[in-house]
Amino acid sequence: MAAASTKRSSTLVIVSSILVITWIIVAAFPFLWTLWGSFKVQGDFFSKADWRNAIYGTRTLIETGGPFTGAGYEGAWIEKEFWRAAMNTGIIVFFTVIISLTLGTLGGYALARSGYRYAFWLLMLALVFRAMPHITLVSGYLVPFFEWNLWGYIPTSIIVLVAINQPFTLWMLHSFFLNIPKDLDESAMVDGCTRFQAFRHVIVPVMWPGVITTGLFSFLLAYNDFVVTALLLNQENQTMIPKIASFLGSTQVEGNVMFAVAAVISATAPLFVLILFFQRQIVSGLTAGAVKG
Amino acid sequence: MPHRTFFWFILPSALAMLLFIAFPLVSVVIQSLHIEHEQVIITTESCGPFGCTPSTAVDLEATALLKEAAPLGQWNGLGTYLSRNHLATAEVAEAWRSSTGLASFGSKLMNLPFYKALAFTMAYTAVVTPLVILLGLAVALGVNNLPKLTKGPTIFISLLPMIVTPLVGSLILYWMIDADGILGKALQWVFDDPALSLKASPLLTWLTLFTYGVWSGIPFAFVVFYAGLQGVPEETLEAAMIDGASRWERIRYVVVPYMGPLFVFVALIQLMDNFRVLEPIIGFSAQANASSLSTEIYGDLLGDNVQYASAAATSVLTVIGVAILLTPVLVRTWRDFNRKVV
Structure with missing residues (x-):
């Protein structure tokens, strides 16, 4: 047009x-x-x-x-200790993105290169998992986590977020890897590389655009998460979004609404910067999944 | 790729999904079939000069022991599912018998928490999804006509409502529609009703939540459709023009069919995301007038009196709902796949 x-x-x-x-x-x-x-x-x-x-x-x-x-x-940052929540969010988001991408590139690569029927079914299963409302999963976590004393810790939330993130990450990286020609890693294997060496030395250097785009979406999922962090973390390890929600309970006092308003703006600022720098990747990421099916 | 290599590559990812998506689903099913232990009551007689009076107290120690022995609680079968807070079979049957017509049956049904939540969730999904697709397409067509220089900034601004955290986005709108906020004031002025509050009636609350859903959903549809528009083949459009197709006909018969798969994609993602609607209801503090399946679960899990069984039962029912929603897509994909193989 x-x-x-x-x-x-x-x-x-x-x-x-x-x-x-x-x-x-x-x-x-x-x-x-x-x-x-x-x-x-x-x-x-x-x-x-x-x-x-x-x-x-x-x-x-x-x-x-x-x-x-x-x-x-x-009031928000100092009096209500929003800085602590911001720090927790930083830790959780950082590790979630790193681990998600590591697992996702390995899995996505395998799915893109395997011609067998089960690879297709795994992708379908991932789609079904993607559709599960996170809250239904969280209600499954709580009893075992309390039982095994895992509840409330940051690493627990990180692992849960990584897992919830996997279906999406797999789909996206799978479609990126499909775009990298098969001949590339196959010729490396003809030259005597194992599959993993081919992946490590041939695919890894050319996969970064796709990985960065997928990483952005992993970042958004972890950063924007409310359900998992609100229900799986204790008071001390709380992240920004549940913290904002908890401000609302105490906003009857004059002036406290402004704490929440300030916190909301503070939480939005990093996203704003993110779009500013990565607009192109976000757009291409949204469409990559769509255009290629 | 040989099976063995595939296995090692996929293992970490599959393990994570198995442990934290598949197992919780199993765990939810098991929990929903159990119910919390009843507290152990001990009756003691305290005897005074005027005779003996029996008094009851909770035996905390025995209750704790019981909990430790079987943390899941006691077997309850389908009891939780059939209870008043869920499928409420007894209440529904009663309402059916005593109702004079469909309307009164419906209003009785809406007093039951599960059906109320189901009604809102379905209404939200059914209203927001088509509106998002229509308006997203309209904005995409509009932006496509813009001069090149303004496209970048427009896309930047358009992404904001989607990128922002749902809770944060809904809070921002919530403050604006407050009776003392700018949109609330504007609406009072437009309708000339100083007492107008969007938070007051269920209908207005529902409409507000739908509006939020559309606002936050448009960017996604817009970006996907905009990218799709870049790929519509020029020749086909020109051919249609030569055949005398008007602008509207060109959109209807060339652009829309070309973008068919994109509509399916956006609809699928939107259905999945709208069905789990949770944050807007919390952000808008709308629990009194609107509840979704997700907020029902959230409410059960929050607070001092956590009800695992109830949350689990609602979760299972929600998962069944998602499954029904996805069936057409899965069946279609399965057929396509089989056709490809054969």
């Missing part, structure tokens, strides 16, 4: 522009609004008097003496 061949009518241009502009506003405005509001006091963010207070910061000026305040951030 290149532009050159299609002559456009002006109504169509107008309609499609309006549509796109509406969508951009709908997509971006909530984030901008909340970002702006996170530097205000609660009286402005939820303004009973006049909605414009949230823009000008009328109450903020009265209460703090300046048009902006970092009180929400200070």
Whole structure:
């Protein structure tokens, strides 16, 4: 659908522009609004008097003496120890991504190179596993984890997240490996490499684009997870998203909503940076699974 | 690849899935057939000058011992499934007998937690999925017509609602639709009703949650369709034009059929993700007016009084629901695969 061949009518241009502009506003405005509001006091963010207070910061000026305040951030990060949650999230996400990719590249490579029927069935099984709501799995973990005293620890959550991540990782890397020509590793094996050596010396150097894209999605899954981390970690090891949810319980006190708002913005910032740098990979990743079936 | 090599390559990954996806599913089935131990009650007689009165107390030690001996609890068969909080067979039968019509039967059914959750989950899946596909396609067609320079930033902004954590995204919208938030205020002004609150009635809460679902789902559909549009063959479009097809006809008869597999893909992913809807309901604090199968399980597992059996029974029923949802896809793939082999 290149532009050159299609002559456009002006109504169509107008309609499609309006549509796109509406969508951009709908997509971006909530984030901008909340970002702006996170530097205000609660009286402005939820303004009973006049909605414009949230823009000008009328109450903020009265209460703090300046048009902006970092009180929400200070309260969340220092008073409510959000830094600890951020650190836990960092650890969990890092190890989940690394382990997921290690297991996933090995498995995905095998699935892509095996012509047997069972490889197909394994992929189908992975699809079924992908569809399982995570909460149903978590309700299966709790009793054994309590019984074996595994509950509450960060490594447990990492392993669980890796496992939940596997079906998706396998599918994605499998379709990436299908794109790497078979001749490459087969010629290495003709030259006397074992299958693993061929994988190690021939495939590993050329697989990075696919691995990075898959890694991004593993990152998102681990970072955005709520169910596993909320139910499998104890208070001390809590990660950011459950922490935000726990803020909500204690938001009756004036000003505490702003802690949650600040925490929400803090948790969104890394994702924002992620899209900024990896937009191309994210888009190609979303479509890789689709276009190739 | 020989079987042995394949086995060693796939082993770590398969082991992880076996231990943490397949076993939990088995464990859930077993749990759902058991129920927590009843507390051991001891009756003692305390005798005073005015005679003896029997008093009961929980024997904590004996209860703990019992728990330790059989951590799963006692065998309950299908009891949990049939109880009021799940399939509620007795209540449904009673409602069926005493109802005057389908409407009253329906409203009685909606008082039962499981059916209420099932109704919301199905409504959410059925409403959000088609809307996401339609609007995603519309945005993709719109962005495709944009000048090249603006495409990048548009895609960047479009990705935001999808990338952001579901709980965070729903909180951001929740604060905006608060009666004192900007969207809440705007709606009050539009409908000229200062008491309007989206959190008040079940219907409005449902609509809010659907809106969130569509908002967060569009980016995914958009990106997939946009990529698909880049691959629609130019020649076919030109041929259609020469044959006198209007713009709409070209979309209807060339673009849409070409993107057929993409629709299936987006629909499949959306069905799976919408069926497990959980975070929006928590983010919007909407448990009072809307519950999904996932929130039912979450509610059972959270808090001081954890009910494993109940959570497990709902989980099994949810898994059965997912299986029913996936059957058409699996059957289709199986047929395709067999055709390929033969």
